[in-house]
Amino acid sequence: xxxxxxxxxxxxxxxxxxxxxxxxxxxxxxxxxxxxxxxxxxxxxxxxxxxxxxxxxxxxxxxxxxxxxxxxxxxxxxxxxxxxxxxxxxxxxxxxxxxxxxxxxx
Amino acid sequence: xxxxxxxxxxxxxxxxxxxxxxxxxxxxxxxxxxxxxxxxxxxxxxxxxxxxxxxxxxxxxxxxxxxxxxxxxxxxxxxxxxxxxxxxxxxxxxxxxxxxxxxxxxxxxxxxxxxxxxxxxxxxxxxxxxxxxxxxxxxxxxxxxxxxxxxxxxxxxxxxxxxxxxxxxxxxxxxxxxxxxxxxxxxxxxxxxxxxxxxxxxxxxxxxxxxxxxxxxxxxxxxxxxxxxxxxxxxxxxxxxxxxxxxxxxxxxxxxxxxxxxxxxxxxxxxxxxxxxxxxxxxxxxxxxxxxxxxxxxxxxxxxxxxxxxxxxxxxxxxxxxxxxxxxxxxxxxxxxxxxxxxxxxxxxxxxxxxxxxxxxxxxxxxxxxxxxxxxxxxxxxxxxxxxxxxxxxxxxxxxxxxxxxxxxxxxxx
Numbered sequence: 001x002x003x004x005x006x007x008x009x010x011x012x013x014x015x016x017x018x019x020x021x022x023x024x025x026x027x028x029x030x031x032x033x034x035x036x037x038x039x040x041x042x043x044x045x046x047x048x049x050x051x052x053x054x055x056x057x058x059x060x061x062x063x064x065x066x067x068x069x070x071x072x073x074x075x076x077x078x079x080x081x082x083x084x085x086x087x088x089x090x091x092x093x094x095x096x097x098x099x100x101x102x103x104x105x106x
Numbered sequence: 107x108x109x110x111x112x113x114x115x116x117x118x119x120x121x122x123x124x125x126x127x128x129x130x131x132x133x134x135x136x137x138x139x140x141x142x143x144x145x146x147x148x149x150x151x152x153x154x155x156x157x158x159x160x161x162x163x164x165x166x167x168x169x170x171x172x173x174x175x176x177x178x179x180x181x182x183x184x185x186x187x188x189x190x191x192x193x194x195x196x197x198x199x200x201x202x203x204x205x206x207x208x209x210x211x212x213x214x215x216x217x218x219x220x221x222x223x224x225x226x227x228x229x230x231x232x233x234x235x236x237x238x239x240x241x242x243x244x245x246x247x248x249x250x251x252x253x254x255x256x257x258x259x260x261x262x263x264x265x266x267x268x269x270x271x272x273x274x275x276x277x278x279x280x281x282x283x284x285x286x287x288x289x290x291x292x293x294x295x296x297x298x299x300x301x302x303x304x305x306x307x308x309x310x311x312x313x314x315x316x317x318x319x320x321x322x323x324x325x326x327x328x329x330x331x332x333x334x335x336x337x338x339x340x341x342x343x344x345x346x347x348x349x350x351x352x353x354x355x356x357x358x359x360x361x362x363x364x365x366x367x368x369x370x371x372x373x374x375x376x377x378x379x380x381x382x383x384x385x386x387x388x389x390x391x392x393x394x395x396x397x398x399x400x401x402x403x404x405x406x407x408x409x410x411x412x413x414x415x416x417x418x419x420x421x422x423x424x425x426x427x428x429x430x431x432x433x434x435x436x437x438x439x440x441x442x443x444x445x446x447x448x449x450x451x452x453x454x455x456x457x458x459x460x461x462x463x464x465x466x467x468x469x470x471x472x473x474x475x476x477x478x479x480x481x482x483x484x485x486x487x488x489x490x491x492x493x494x495x496x497x498x499x500x501x502x503x504x505x506x507x508x509x510x511x512x513x514x515x516x517x518x519x520x
Contacts, residue, residue: 074220077224
């Protein structure tokens, strides 16, 4: 089962086993990892599952969709490595993925 | 609202021909009888055309997923073409503002003001909000009936708004007044009975704020909304109508909405004592309860879009130019997405999943500030073990847009 390292804004780490096919957002919600809200339930409609993907993993997670890019445009403290966690689906090639959370979702 | 008119409304909602249903009548919101009409539309015709209303013809979108589909499709469903509310004003009579703009201008102006409600600044505001909540709660009268809307809901949100604008604090009730005027749809018999009267009062608002603008544009950029607007390249050259439009947006958005969730929250808890008991027993439930209050209240009943081209929504053919109303208030009661949607349940499974903030690029910019204010208020109310007794039904405002209250009589035992 692939694993994700979630790093909270304050630095606390969570190592979570995630069934393949689950989104990174859903993995955080299901495991009560703080720092990801996911208000819209994974429809790419709210921008409250903003994460920074570790640069070494960024190419493997694919590229932002148009609507994802539009929402990230309004998120606070967006960076190159910003993604919406609901748009990254876990599989074995992402085993060990590392994402950091921003100060808050907005 | 009497039980009788509730029963009558239900009978009418079930017997009236489907094509004659008009959910836009403000009176149905004032007397709280709109619910069975939405219920029938969701069941029988979730995307419904009303050919004749006091606001002209319009489409109603009543189910959660259809609303989300319209809200996230800003390329087809424009906020700019006809504005974001059901009533129409001619182009020259409108006050342009960023929520009623499409990209790219919307994006630039929104980004000018959004830092004030971003996570970093909310952390700075928390202490201030808490001290104000404490002062307001501690000053409430004991042993006499008072209006919760005036003493708590308006007071707390208006103080917040004065801070965000760095507005002269002693004159902050002007903000409340302008907010109420701005959301008024002029009707005979109301205090604001003509558009001219409404526009004249809003011109006073503009004049006042122009003074603040002139003061701040000559100073170094500060961290308040007026200074941000005056110094940003995307807003510093706004004409007076656009300045006023954005002021109204920020005033209403920061005032009328959370005000009504503050009142609604107390009303719902008083009607669902088991939920209040649950919350008192476990304050960790407060964040979820706050989301549930915001869903159950739905402080803005609708947002409007205008179709830029022909489109299909929920199987219905919408034509270019048609007025499309997303009834958030109805979508938040859609049992296909929200379990037992008519029940107020503070510890439901996915409390954040609601439509009250909208979705897509126009999603409420101040949503986390709204939640923060409500959370702190409930934390401090529980901390004080305030025994608030709601001693009468609320009075609601006659609006299909601002879903809110003008009064809620409350008493605290002496």
